[in-house]
């Protein structure tokens with residue numbers, strides 16, 4: 254039974270059409286928040302809305318492409334106009350493209366960095382503006398353990414995820430005076446469409462990976478779930494984390510410990 258820790262709070266969630274972002278949207282709603290969720294895919298946005306409402310939660314879907322500055326600005330401002338303020342934001346959207354370094358192209362670079370770094374910057378910028386005018390708030394950026402140690406065949410993705418850590422710390426340092434806390438959750442392997450796609454791409458290689466083989470490498474056992482990551486995101490947005498800012502919470506089942 255949820256404690257409704259976020260009753261009367263307004264939470265903005267990117268990547269709410271799938272995987273971790275959908276899990277975070279559901280978790281905020283279960284805890285009483287009104288959730289504004291974003292993504293490009295309207296069908297999957299409607300599915301998140303259906304899931305939230307089936308549990309009695311409140312959810313507004315805003316179609317938004319992080320590559321389009323006007324859409325990001327407009328999305329956050331729509332949320333502000335409608336609800337008057339933003340208390341929490343979880344930036345969960347991201348893309349993954351794997352390749353050996355010499356096989357990556359400039360188009361891959363643009364795709365990965367547009368969504369994972371430029372898109373995150375655009376969201377953070379608007380969220381901070383909104384929270385500064387509202388007297389404070391809490392933001393969580395979802396990065397990855399791939400930002401903390403290099404994973405082979407993923408160099409551009411790894412680099413885009415390490416940018417999340419430094420952006421989080423730098424912006425947190427500047428925004429503390431406005432009562433805005435900014436932290437990062439750094440997940441290990443989480444069973445989502447992104448991970449499933451990655452696993453499928455290894456099926457015909459010399460080193461195929463499965464959810465089971467990944468889970469075997471997690472000291473705490475079992476593959477991670479979107480709900481597990483959502484727990485960390487909500488903790489960092491909660492009153493219990495009121496003195497935490499600029500931090501990276503590694504939620505990986507012990508994955509980086511080996």
Ligand SMILES: NC(=O)c1ccc[n+]([C@@H]2O[C@H](COP(=O)([O-])OP(=O)(O)OC[C@H]3O[C@@H](n4cnc5c(N)ncnc54)[C@H](OP(=O)(O)O)[C@@H]3O)[C@@H](O)[C@H]2O)c1
Pocket residue numbers: 267268269270271272273274291292293294295297317318319320345346347348368372395396397398439440441442443444445446447448
């Ligand atoms: N799954 C893992 O094992 C894992 C591990 C560590 C970190 N992460 C990180 O967790 C985050 C979420 O990953 P996931 O596994 O939940 O992936 P996912 O299931 O593929 O979901 C990705 C989400 O990002 C959104 N998105 C992507 N590009 C976008 C764009 N240009 N504009 C707006 N929304 C966009 C997608 O929405 P639309 O398609 O509707 O636009 C979707 O909601 C990512 O940042 C990823 O790096 C994942």
